Amino acid sequence: MSNGETRFRVPAPPFRPGEEPDFSHLKLPKAGEAKRPDPTVEGRETQDLALGLVGVLDHNHQAVGEWDPKVSADVLREGLKHMVLTRIYDERMLKLQRQGKMSFYMKSKGEEAVAVAAAMALRDDDMIFPSYRQQGMLFARGRDIVDMMCHCISNSRDNLKGRQLPVHYTWAEGNFFTISGNLGTQFPQAVGYAMACAYKGEDRIAASWIGDGTTAEGDFHGALTLASTYRAPTILNVVNNQWAISSYQGIALGDAPTFASKGLGYCLASIRVDGNDFLAVYAATQWAAERARAGHGTTLLELFTYRADAHSTSDEPSKYRPKTEGEVWPLGDPIERLKQHLIGLGEWDQARHEQLEEEMTQLVVKSYKEAESHGTLHEGPLAPTQTIFEDVYAEQDWRLKRQRQDLGV
Amino acid sequence: MSNGETRFRVPAPPFRPGEEPDFSHLKLPKAGEAKRPDPTVEGRETQDLALGLVGVLDHNHQAVGEWDPKVSADVLREGLKHMVLTRIYDERMLKLQRQGKMSFYMKSKGEEAVAVAAAMALRDDDMIFPSYRQQGMLFARGRDIVDMMCHCISNSRDNLKGRQLPVHYTWAEGNFFTISGNLGTQFPQAVGYAMACAYKGEDRIAASWIGDGTTAEGDFHGALTLASTYRAPTILNVVNNQWAISSYQGIALGDAPTFASKGLGYCLASIRVDGNDFLAVYAATQWAAERARAGHGTTLLELFTYRADAHSTSDEPSKYRPKTEGEVWPLGDPIERLKQHLIGLGEWDQARHEQLEEEMTQLVVKSYKEAESHGTLHEGPLAPTQTIFEDVYAEQDWRLKRQRQDLGV
Amino acid sequence: MPVMNMIQALNSGMDVLLERDEDVVAFGEDAGYFGGVFKTTDGLQAKYGADRVFDTPINEAAIAAMAIGMAARGLKPIAEIQFADYIFPAIDQIVSEMSRIRYRSAGQFTSGCVVRTPWGGGIRGGQTHSMSPEAFFTHVPGVQVVVPSNPYDAKGLLIASLESGDPVIFFEPKRIYNGPFDGVPDKPLSSWAKHPKGEVPDGHYTVPLGKADIVREGEACTVVTYGTLVHVAEAAAEASGIDAEIIDLRTLVPYDIETIAKSVNKTGRVVVAHEAPRTSGFGAELAAQIQEECFYALEAPVFRLTGWDTPYPHAHEWAYFPTRDRFARAMKTVTEAA
Amino acid sequence: MPVMNMIQALNSGMDVLLERDEDVVAFGEDAGYFGGVFKTTDGLQAKYGADRVFDTPINEAAIAAMAIGMAARGLKPIAEIQFADYIFPAIDQIVSEMSRIRYRSAGQFTSGCVVRTPWGGGIRGGQTHSMSPEAFFTHVPGVQVVVPSNPYDAKGLLIASLESGDPVIFFEPKRIYNGPFDGVPDKPLSSWAKHPKGEVPDGHYTVPLGKADIVREGEACTVVTYGTLVHVAEAAAEASGIDAEIIDLRTLVPYDIETIAKSVNKTGRVVVAHEAPRTSGFGAELAAQIQEECFYALEAPVFRLTGWDTPYPHAHEWAYFPTRDRFARAMKTVTEAA
Numbered sequence A, B: 001m002s003n004g005e006t007r008f009r010v011p012a013p014p015f016r017p018g019e020e021p022d023f024s025h026l027k028l029p030k031a032g033e034a035k036r037p038d039p040t041v042e043g044r045e046t047q048d049l050a051l052g053l054v055g056v057l058d059h060n061h062q063a064v065g066e067w068d069p070k071v072s073a074d075v076l077r078e079g080l081k082h083m084v085l086t087r088i089y090d091e092r093m094l095k096l097q098r099q100g101k102m103s104f105y106m107k108s109k110g111e112e113a114v115a116v117a118a119a120m121a122l123r124d125d126d127m128i129f130p131s132y133r134q135q136g137m138l139f140a141r142g143r144d145i146v147d148m149m150c151h152c153i154s155n156s157r158d159n160l161k162g163r164q165l166p167v168h169y170t171w172a173e174g175n176f177f178t179i180s181g182n183l184g185t186q187f188p189q190a191v192g193y194a195m196a197c198a199y200k201g202e203d204r205i206a207a208s209w210i211g212d213g214t215t216a217e218g219d220f221h222g223a224l225t226l227a228s229t230y231r232a233p234t235i236l237n238v239v240n241n242q243w244a245i246s247s248y249q250g251i252a253l254g255d256a257p258t259f260a261s262k263g264l265g266y267c268l269a270s271i272r273v274d275g276n277d278f279l280a281v282y283a284a285t286q287w288a289a290e291r292a293r294a295g296h297g298t299t300l301l302e303l304f305t306y307r308a309d310a311h312s313t314s315d316e317p318s319k320y321r322p323k324t325e326g327e328v329w330p331l332g333d334p335i336e337r338l339k340q341h342l343i344g345l346g347e348w349d350q351a352r353h354e355q356l357e358e359e360m361t362q363l364v365v366k367s368y369k370e371a372e373s374h375g376t377l378h379e380g381p382l383a384p385t386q387t388i389f390e391d392v393y394a395e396q397d398w399r400l401k402r403q404r405q406d407l408g409v
Numbered sequence C, D: 001m002p003v004m005n006m007i008q009a010l011n012s013g014m015d016v017l018l019e020r021d022e023d024v025v026a027f028g029e030d031a032g033y034f035g036g037v038f039k040t041t042d043g044l045q046a047k048y049g050a051d052r053v054f055d056t057p058i059n060e061a062a063i064a065a066m067a068i069g070m071a072a073r074g075l076k077p078i079a080e081i082q083f084a085d086y087i088f089p090a091i092d093q094i095v096s097e098m099s100r101i102r103y104r105s106a107g108q109f110t111s112g113c114v115v116r117t118p119w120g121g122g123i124r125g126g127q128t129h130s131m132s133p134e135a136f137f138t139h140v141p142g143v144q145v146v147v148p149s150n151p152y153d154a155k156g157l158l159i160a161s162l163e164s165g166d167p168v169i170f171f172e173p174k175r176i177y178n179g180p181f182d183g184v185p186d187k188p189l190s191s192w193a194k195h196p197k198g199e200v201p202d203g204h205y206t207v208p209l210g211k212a213d214i215v216r217e218g219e220a221c222t223v224v225t226y227g228t229l230v231h232v233a234e235a236a237a238e239a240s241g242i243d244a245e246i247i248d249l250r251t252l253v254p255y256d257i258e259t260i261a262k263s264v265n266k267t268g269r270v271v272v273a274h275e276a277p278r279t280s281g282f283g284a285e286l287a288a289q290i291q292e293e294c295f296y297a298l299e300a301p302v303f304r305l306t307g308w309d310t311p312y313p314h315a316h317e318w319a320y321f322p323t324r325d326r327f328a329r330a331m332k333t334v335t336e337a338a
């Protein structure tokens, strides 16, 4: 797999625009096949899990195998709701961005289960160090949707005072750390946080998420090294959505078979998970949380998924991958799969689903109206201008005081 | 293994000063046990080698097993000579440092085979990106010993014009890159160099060395990632001498079983080698070089050895490890082992060995006299003072010209 | 002569370099197949092959290190850091290695390469797509620092940078990639077609490093700046009617002290301007050197017009960015000082 | 009162902090069992346990990140970077994260911690054990920068730093760990026992951030400096007989502009001095601000006495380092300027 004749190997994706995508070369283990060891297992004994794939929902949308978390239909319906809301929210925000209501947006389409199932499997007091594509967690943790929107349109009610790009949420109350625009930095921070929890004698854990491309950063290695050395109660998640903007996963992966397998070199428990399978993500997260809480240290989870839309509003994926690639991607759509599973259980039906979509759409529309009543980026009101000089330090020094005066605010 | 009751795990070495060191807990595979796959093997198939130990010289100093490189007695005697010279050179330089002849020194005692055998197994046109503890390579490559000393005492003949700390050699002619005082930086550079060799269509390779402690740096991960992605013709060597100044290997290693196993997460060929076994280091390097030259990419070698002396002249190891630890270290001394092997072959004897030591001592003493005739750090002559303003750029800009004037040189 | 925007001019510069010399390679995150998130390397992989123009893993330190290793073997790498905000993971390789290879090896090895990176604010990029970290690099002996302000210079400086044989950190003012910006946020984007420096020869030429450009002659005061703010300064001079002499520095290290001093000795009044925070910004160096060099000619303190000592804000970008009006006020302050 | 050298004073400062507050932890490469390569954390692991004072892997970025994560959970970390030369792998975590956590979260999270690191030259450490990278950090909004020059201040500033609640980069002039140095390379080491600030209380006290110290009053000129050079300046004043007023800055961000301006308005003549390279060194900021603040009081250009724009050399260290004699010449230049 390299681009034509090259003198060193430059990995290239299997399909480029104009080619017919076909994932039959991908030999993915079947749902239910993976063994579920006790969460106290030695890290080195997770090799099969790192090279395999933990899946629960099979082709018929039935829950199979040892990893089935056996959660109630209520929990599944709640998960479905958060995922549907996430997708509708994303759609709406994208439209609003196109209308100039906000400067930037990033959707999580196709990756909703990664965020929602993980947040639901964690305790609400577990600390989250997210990347920019886990908005589903905020819904799962009950963040007010109007507040989320107010952040995205940088208005007077933005809890970040307009200081951050849209989708770079912060929510301390919900144990959701401040999202960085710099890739990977939060991974070792999460380990430090987890060490502090252990130090304080708490059984809270910390969890962090980065993308497949970001695993190449030095901070990835720093995090895994700290985690292995101090056996910190952390879950380190790699969301492998196959793409890093235009770079396909092979640029970061090199010859390695899976991202999960990168954890084996640190002897961390390492598991590749079907990231489009709500139950599998839930179960793996629960397993890893139990392991961490019991003092057995960090788990590296690879969530195998597919970025079903553009990287961000600044991206144009048809330039580098076939438009239909997402459609033929073998692990399907996480919402559809959970929906069918619930229908199969007799706990859901198409009518209820449509009603849910309708309710969520209404919620989003109504919330946006309310959010907009607090202003928008271009029309204001924004946070007072002088707030740009606040929170640099606990107290303003003479420089900031003078600069504020210079600006006349 | 942690220091008393701690709330997160802090790895601690098995023995501290005052304790009786005893390595019987170390289950090391026997020499000759490891299989030698074809150098074109897939990286992932080297797991046993990464977790095992490639050894050739057994307890009776006989060469055994598939990895025996079967080199001639002449080659072995040459290796012995370079190792003996390295040790005598180090001893002498240390003494001179204590006498104030140079500002700093770092010995490589106990690790001579790592440097000498590798340099001999490589081609002279292969590029070396060393750390500060591979002086043996310079001898193996035929660097003039007087030149080496002139660098260490920073005199008028120092080929680095006194700009670098002692032992931070550079020797372009000998394909020996400029040693950095910053740990780990050279590892990804070596991969870049190797890619350039491939790009130029050469079959030269690049090799680099770092210590066990340095594997924790982000650059380690950067190097392995580049190597795996571009399949660069590189040998990346981790010299595991058990200690990083006062920190024992567990601080970097965490729960991982070996440093070699860290290569598996990148699917690089990964081998742990008895670093005190000249023949094993030679054979493994040869194997990795053959692999790289054949276009199969990078090998990660862990050279398992022991830092038999202080980290540097600024260190005092008795503060953090038992004085006798090196003596009971199970892999013995690399010079003694090769010497006994040669004696066993009937190719060497005690008298010749003593004569060699005597010759090397004379060489070092004589060379130092000559070196000193070109000046010493404290008494001069040094490189002309204005050289501090040279080589910052290809051409001096106005700032440097003025600064030179200001200084009046 | 063809009209190009800055992206096309930079692309053309790389094209010329790649064409003329097989030792030239270009790489970075998304820089290969896709041609870069700003499309600066667009088409070059298709033209020169995937081992001459290629994608890298997301590890800026490794990108810099790869450039160093390749340069040691005689290649001439052009490395892209996707945004200047993301150069910090690479700064150790730049400060401790790239900048010093020539020095510490006494010339046995060199690190000639260009590290290109989109730089500066004005695009609503928030704190991680707007930084101007040039001052950090101006404090590093052994690297040169370049900031072009128009397509013609961008191409000529890029070629000169790679041909200099020493490492160059090459900051590209992304706000003006597609057209000059006069510091009035709500005015529509202008086009490089209307700017004299939008005409860019197709072939090889250089703009020498270390030489500033006087983009406007004037008597009332001297403005020393670079990048996007060159255009804001011009707009401010026009809007305010202040007869400013505007110096586009182009190269920050080594900066053209001769041109600056000559102008300051004439006007006696100076504004130095940049987008980066004030404290220890490159304006501090300029002010310090100017007051030393032209002490007796100065009739007012050198005025530093800069971003504030805060992270780069998102919603209040225009309260942070030195706009045309703030620029005009600064010129007024120095020209009116007693 | 006990006499301490700087290492002992810093050790005592950490001891006090660890003793009073269970949330304080200290860590770094070799900082645990061994007590640090300079022995600054000596004995603290034995006293407080291996989860309060511990060794870290050799990854400076991870050290900084760990501090950030711990601070987010309410701990008060003291992180050691073994030499300031090795802070660059951590600079992304410091610039992009530590410095901005409070700002970007609008105060919901903070990153109060101290990053301690042995700093500066004069110990024949060559280019990788001699750097003075303070200027980089003074350009980073959100971090404070501290450089003590004696045992008393070192302890008091260290405690004040950790108690400030914001990140502090704390540079320790290693040349004077064991005794003051007057800038004459071949004179024997002096002892802190002979220096008034060698007396250090055992218990808790603070030296406030942001306040400079006038270590010598004088009329002929003002010297603004910090760290080792404070002592060199004093020796130069004595040797030359020039009646310099010497200001020990102690805190670089935020620096004490009031004390500086008052002195400069009195003397009209200034030397700013540091060991780091000249271009864009912190002396540039000081000179720029002084000429703005005290323009009409200045009788000579602010003189920058600095290291050269080269990497830090080894053998010719004393041709690079601002020695007593170079210092005296600088004072002479400014006092004699017309």
Ligand SMILES: Cc1ncc(C[n+]2csc(CCOP(=O)(O)OP(=O)(O)O)c2C)c(N)n1
Pocket (backbone or CB within 6 Å): A133, A181, A182, A183, A210, A211, A212, A213, A214, A215, A239, A241, A243, A244, A245, A307, A311, C029, C058, C082, C086, C089
């Ligand atoms: C340090 C750093 N380098 C580069 C970037 C620019 N950038 C933003 S997102 C991105 C791709 C990330 O891909 P991946 O990690 O796979 O995450 P995904 O977007 O797919 O979720 C890049 C290169 C950045 N934000 N930070």
Ligand SMILES: Cc1ncc(C[n+]2csc(CCOP(=O)(O)OP(=O)(O)O)c2C)c(N)n1
Pocket (backbone or CB within 6 Å): B133, B181, B182, B183, B210, B211, B212, B213, B214, B215, B239, B241, B243, B244, B245, B307, B311, D029, D058, D082, D086, D089
């Ligand atoms: C980036 C960086 N961090 C810290 C140091 C200080 N330091 C020098 S040697 C050393 C220990 C290295 O240990 P290891 O990698 O095991 O190599 P060894 O000395 O044992 O050969 C440390 C921490 C450094 N030189 N560079």
Ligand SMILES: [Mg+2]
Pocket (backbone or CB within 6 Å): A211, A212, A213, A239, A240, A241, A242, A243, A244, A245, A307
């Ligand atoms: Mg991705």
Ligand SMILES: [Mg+2]
Pocket (backbone or CB within 6 Å): B211, B212, B213, B239, B240, B241, B242, B243, B244, B245, B307
């Ligand atoms: Mg070691």
